[in-house]
Amino acid sequence: MVVCLKVKKQDGEAAKNFLREKGWLDTERVLGKTELRYLILPITGTFDKHILLKKFPGSKFEEKNLPLVPVHSGDLKHLLKNILTEEQINELVRSYDVVGDIAILDIPPKLNKLAVSIAWAFKRSMQYINVVARKIGKVGSADDKYRLRNYEILTGEKRMETMHKEAGITMHVDLEKAYFSPRSSHERERVANLVKNGEQVLVMFAGIGPYALTIAQKKPQTQITAIEINPDAVRFMEENVRTNRLGFAINPILGDVIEILPKLNKKFDRIIMPFPEKNWNFLDLAIKNANKNCTVHFYAFVHEDKLKEAEEKIKKAAQKEGRKAEVLRVLKAGSYAPRTWRYVFDIKIK
């Protein structure tokens, strides 16, 4: 039995829209009607009885046995059709992420009123999802140094902590405490496939360890140094290294690359720099720690008209250190802004 608003048919559309905007319409149940005069609208959440009675005079609250809307997983677009236009649905479906059992939506402010209803549609159509949250602000808006943003949990359990599986590894993360993006999974696999067994690898901004873990899993005979400044991220990385039994290959280090690398006094065959916002500030440091013929995977947000300039900047940085850089390839590794992409420059340092 669910609580329903029994509303006069002529008020039906307005009441449905009002409940939807407030996040009070239970979109998991089919709507009912009486033979003559009333629509039966299932309601949920912390709805306000007085507001509803005032707004829709003559309506009543009754408990009814309304069946669940039949849903098959993958029926997301079908569920969202009740709430959004086709264009809005496509935008939303293109931009959401799944980390473990958390769906993370990018809901534009103009859809604020519908956010909870949208979240229900996601949760209902994805049986393995237990939390639906939305992004608040850009990456770095909650903590610039650790690259954190805030989230608003729209429905489900009140947590941003989860276990995420990717390419045969399992990672524990709390997205409010440490950066992680599932979007780079293909790029991580690409880089791991390039690694040759026996290489000394450096991951400069290692986060909870996704690059280091993917490489160690695929190429177990490598030695990987993974440096990260956020203590929470390092705690997760250490746990992830243990649970995936990759401790023989990965050495997680807590600290600032600027302080740690000179102390390590070690050169590497491959250096990964997954920090596109600030990588330019660290390129000289990477080159200083590069063995002869080291490959650097350098990520940066660059406008597509400025690629040649970026390549020149890389070559000049190498010259300044008395080295030579050859740009082996430049690939798009994610979108950022109109005509500006997250590019990866694979560079050979001679």
Ligand SMILES: C[S@@+](CC[C@H](N)C(=O)[O-])C[C@H]1O[C@@H](n2cnc3c(N)ncnc32)[C@H](O)[C@@H]1O
């Ligand atoms: C964009 S995130 C990438 C994290 C991880 N590599 C991944 O792909 O999920 C950048 C990371 O660099 C870390 N960071 C920022 N400045 C740093 C520094 N000077 N030394 C070491 N780590 C740093 C941040 O805490 C953050 O976790």
